[in-house]
Amino acid sequence: MRKPCCDKRDTNKGAWSKQEDQKLIDYIQKHGEGSWRTLPQAAGLLRCGKSCRLRWINYLRPDLKRGNFAEDEEDLIIKLHALLGNRWSLIAGRLPGRTDNEVKNYWNSHLRRKLLKMGIDPNNHRLNQNLPRSQTPDASGSTSSSSMKTNMTLADKSSRSAGDHPEVFDAENVSGDIPRDLPDLNLDLTISVPSSSLTKVEEEEQNPYASKVATKVARDIENAESPTLLLFA
DNA sequence: AACGCAGCCAACCGCACCAGT
DNA sequence: AACTGGTGCGGTTGGCTGCGT
Numbered sequence: 001m002r003k004p005c006c007d008k009r010d011t012n013k014g015a016w017s018k019q020e021d022q023k024l025i026d027y028i029q030k031h032g033e034g035s036w037r038t039l040p041q042a043a044g045l046l047r048c049g050k051s052c053r054l055r056w057i058n059y060l061r062p063d064l065k066r067g068n069f070a071e072d073e074e075d076l077i078i079k080l081h082a083l084l085g086n087r088w089s090l091i092a093g094r095l096p097g098r099t100d101n102e103v104k105n106y107w108n109s110h111l112r113r114k115l116l117k118m119g120i121d122p123n124n125h126r127l128n129q130n131l132p133r134s135q136t137p138d139a140s141g142s143t144s145s146s147s148m149k150t151n152m153t154l155a156d157k158s159s160r161s162a163g164d165h166p167e168v169f170d171a172e173n174v175s176g177d178i179p180r181d182l183p184d185l186n187l188d189l190t191i192s193v194p195s196s197s198l199t200k201v202e203e204e205e206q207n208p209y210a211s212k213v214a215t216k217v218a219r220d221i222e223n224a225e226s227p228t229l230l231l232f233a
Numbered sequence: 234a235a236c237g238c239a240g241c242c243a244a245c246c247g248c249a250c251c252a253g254t
Numbered sequence: 255a256a257c258t259g260g261t262g263c264g265g266t267t268g269g270c271t272g273c274g275t
Contacts, residue, residue: 015243015269037260053261054244089263100263105242 012046016055020045024052025060058101065097069106077103078111082125 012020027043033056035042036049045052069077073095080091088100088107095103107122115122 013245035260048245050246050261051244057262058243086264101243104264109241 011040011048011051013051016059020047021055021060024056028056028060054101058099061099063097064099069098069110073098074111077107078115078125081107081111081122 023043023045027039027045031042036053038049039045039052040047040049043052047055076094077091080094084090086104088104092098092100092103112122115125119127121127
């Protein structure tokens with residue numbers, strides 16, 4: 001039995017105060033990130049290390065992009081979710097300035113509903129004949145979101161939350177499942193490792209978060225058992 | 234004005250992963 | 255190989271806010 005990450009009796013919980021935020025920012029600016037377990041004490045915070053890490057990553061990081069998601073960001077999230085499932089950190093890694101928590105929340109509060117409204121099962125990105133499909137133009141694929149089109153799903157064998165996604169993806173089955181009179185759901189799921197003229201070191205210096213996750217995405221995709229990626233033209 | 238409800242989002246929790254020993 | 259500590263991730267919760275009645 002491992003001991004808890006901190007002594008919960010002595011730690012604050014709940015919303016962060018401005019003073020706490022400032023202490024955390026000051027400390028990280030001086031000493032850099034890492035050593036989250038010892039950081040709270042060193043920074044004079046009565047917080048659990050995990051809590052500090054979360055606060056920094058999700059809220060205080062200087063490279064965070066706050067505010068509404070753009071259309072292309074929405075599209076990308078939908079595509080990546082079809083590809084990766086609920087692996088929010090990987091998805092967020094493709095969206096500069098966005099955090100896994102933010103993407104997860106946005107998915108659950110907006111995009112899930114949007115797909116459902118379009119008659120698409122948000123769990124597997126397949127047209128769901130049991131769900132009512134709205135007759136509005138939005139539901140025909142010509143939504144405000146330009147490329148909200150899908151006819152695919154993907155087995156994500158390595159996912160820890162594989163329950164959301166079918167273990168085996170059968171392309172033949174898909175083509176058979178989708179009625180011919182449905183809108184063209186051609187979804188380009190091409191995914192590539194971010195290319196950069198910067199060296200890996202330079203890239204990591206400029207954006208350690210994006211770089212780190214991008215590396216993981218690339219590794220995951222490389223390691224994926226064939227045929228994990230099934231792209232449908 | 235008061236209340237109930239739904240949606241959003243920050244934060245917490247528990248588990249898994251990984252590197253070091 | 256087994257163990258341990260630190261870190262990361264995804265699911266869930268709870269409080270706040272806005273809206274309708």
